Every structure is written in structure tokens, then in C-alpha cells.
Amino acid sequence: MSWMPPAVADLSAEVEENLRIAPVIERVGSDVWRMTIENERVKNVIDFKRTSGSRWIWKKSILLVDGEPYPPRDTHEEFYDLFLNTDEALERAAAEEPAEHGHGHGHGHGH
Structure with a gap:
């Protein structure tokens, strides 16, 4: 692909640098x-x-983990962590969420 919008090209280069894959x-x-x-x-x-x-901007993202919709990450670093260390990132996220999230781990947070 020859030309692409700068916003796309910049993110693509960043993804390749951080994840070692080409989107x-x-x-x-x-x-x-x-x-x-x-x-x-x-x-x-x-x-x-x-x-x-002629500017190009982010419109929307869809993030899936194991085929299920997952809330978008707040930063690129958080996404890279999720991408590269999926199990660890999911465990950290579960530990930070309120108990009523429905995972049934029974960490009483005193709500």
C-alpha cells in the first residue's frame, strides 16, 4: 500500500516497534x-x-479478548501490555475491578 493517512502510518509504525508485528x-x-x-x-x-x-482522526475501536468484547485500554502502553501479556493483564484488571463485575471471585470490597 503506497499512501496512507499520517495518523494511520504513525500508529502503524508505533505498533510495529512495540509489538513486532505489522498491523x-x-x-x-x-x-x-x-x-x-x-x-x-x-x-x-x-x-x-x-x-x-484533509485530516484523519481516530473514529472508533473494537477490542476483543478471546473473542469477547473488552473495554478499550486507556493508553497505548496498556494495550501493548494486554496484547503481549494477556493472562497477566487480565488478572491485574480483574483484581482492580469491583466484585460485582460478575467474575465470582468473592473479593469482598465492602460495597
């Missing part, structure tokens, strides 16, 4: 570019859209 990048219609970053457990689909000018 799949495709143009989806005239005003949307899609980046897919995935391994056997984690899949993140990111759409970029064109603004009224």
Missing part, C-alpha cells in the same frame, strides 16, 4: 481507513475517518 491496514470506503492488530487472543480494530478537511 493489517485497509481502506474501507473513501473516508475510512481500518487498522487491525491481532494475535491468537487479542484483536483490536481501529477505524480512522477523514474530517471535513
Whole structure:
């Protein structure tokens, strides 16, 4: 693929540097570019859209872990950690969440 929006190219380069994999990048219609970053457990689909000018901005992300929707991470570093160390990241996230999240681990947080 020759040209891609700078926002897409920059994120792609960052992903390759941090995860050592190349994301799949495709143009989806005239005003949307899609980046897919995935391994056997984690899949993140990111759409970029064109603004009224020629700028491209993040539009939405869909994050799946083991095929189930997962809340987006707050930072790129958190996503890379989830991608590279999935079990450990999931355990940390579960330990930080309130007990009523439905995992049934019984960590009484005194709610």
C-alpha cells in the first residue's frame, strides 16, 4: 500500500516497534481507513475517518479478548501490555475491578 493517512502510518509504525508485528491496514470506503492488530487472543480494530478537511482522526475501536468484547485500554502502553501479556493483564484488571463485575471471585470490597 503506497499512501496512507499520517495518523494511520504513525500508529502503524508505533505498533510495529512495540509489538513486532505489522498491523493489517485497509481502506474501507473513501473516508475510512481500518487498522487491525491481532494475535491468537487479542484483536483490536481501529477505524480512522477523514474530517471535513484533509485530516484523519481516530473514529472508533473494537477490542476483543478471546473473542469477547473488552473495554478499550486507556493508553497505548496498556494495550501493548494486554496484547503481549494477556493472562497477566487480565488478572491485574480483574483484581482492580469491583466484585460485582460478575467474575465470582468473592473479593469482598465492602460495597
